[in-house]
Amino acid sequence: MFCSLNELISFLHVNQSKERGTVKDKVDFKVDEDVTALRKAIEGLGTTEKTLIDVLTQRSNAQRQLVASAYEKATGRKLVADLEGDTHGDFENLLVALVTPPALFDCNEVIRAIKGPGTTESILTEIFASRSNKQIRDMADTYLKGNYYTLLMIHDLKSEVSGDYAKALLILAEGKRDESTSVDAAKAKEDAKILYEAGEKKWGTDEDKFIDILCHRSVPQLRQTLVEYKNISKKTLQESIESEMSGEVEKLLVAIVKCVKNVPAYFAERLFKSMRGAGTDESTLTRIIVGRSEIDLLDIKAEYKKLFGVSLHSELKSEVSGNYGEALMLLCGTED
Structure with a gap:
């Protein structure tokens, strides 16, 4: 589910002004070179994970969509499917998140929270408490286009949550919060x-x-x-x-x-909690670091240091390892 070429070019232009993300548009971006590098990494004997990391963590999401579209045109295969076939575990989940459009990524996280036995309310709470009206509406549109469940996201949420929590969540899921900037x-x-x-x-x-x-x-x-x-x-x-x-x-x-x-402070706290206690919650790390990498991850890092006295980069270094850890730290940016 990718945007049209014109939509992506427009998206690239609009997002060049973003300043608080750790990931920005690559200046000397060449789609064909990236496609060639990815094909070589995936189609060769064994998978060259370093190439996957270098290409996918150092491009904006809009640029990754252009690469994914060109990759499919060149190979007849979806990049997501090849990544899923050649990698595994948390590293696979991270790469798939990187090549997924933001609205679809949020949509997939909502589906993950509500499908199967039980509901993961913590994911729903994080997403609907922190997203703008536009992000929520884009998510709902993506949900509808993807023919998930009963087609309407709000209907599926209604069948999964109850009581006062449902009342609040369903209001947020409408994406109709007052957007006035004036204060009465x-x-x-x-x-x-x-x-x-x-x-x-x-x-x-x-x-x-x-x-x-x-x-x-x-x-x-x-x-x-x-x-x-x-x-x-x-x-x-x-x-x-x-x-x-x-x-x-x-x-x-x-x-x-x-x-x-303070939205960045909220996410800093979520990241801190995901690395405390028994084991690390990699799905939360992936969701927040990928999801905020082009929005406000610089501010989240600053809040993390202020609140907890250590840098997010150093915490990640001690908590995650391997290809997954390397990719996460590249998205996080340099040590403060």
Whole structure:
């Protein structure tokens, strides 16, 4: 599922202005040279992993789409299929993620979270709390075009989640959060009062009020509401949610608050947790580092160092190894 050539060229042009990613468009990019190198690496005796890493981690996603399209034209085979056939494990998952368009990658992660027995709410929470309206709508369009499940992403989500968590998640999945950049100070005070009276001030919690405000208001408006809430309650809104609620809805609303305050810090924390405890959560490492590599990974690295006192690069070096580790560290960029 690739874009047209004109769409990709337009995408390349628009994304040249991005400054906070660790991965940028390769300046002397030559599609045919990349296709030749990849074919040699894949079709030769054994697979030359170093070539796969060098080519795929040092190109923007839009450039990778051009390479994938030219590769299929030259070989009659999909690049994704060849990568899946020649590599394995976390390294395979990372390379496949790199050659997948962002909306399709998010879409695949949502499907992974809801298919089979049980639902991985942590993936759904991370994606829907942190994505913009446009990213969510692009994901929904991709889901529809891909003929997944019942065709509509929101319908499939509805069948997998329940209760207050479902109410909040399904509002976010509509991709209709207010996008106004102006802040209504009086409205922020009013919302803060509503939240205080729905939680801290009453016996029991009116979760619907929290869900309505946190899932509908614009990010700038919510930032002001957080300030006003602290003035009224003397506690942060995050602290109130954590003391008043539990389960998946608590985690989702806390994730929204964290993203309102600082999206890179939210992802830095997610990365930190993925490398703590028993074993490393490679799927989260892959999703965040690939997904944010052209958006704000430089800021995530800065927040990581600020929050945890060590660089993300050095943490990765100690936690992941082999071809997978090498590719991840290249995407992460140089040591701070």
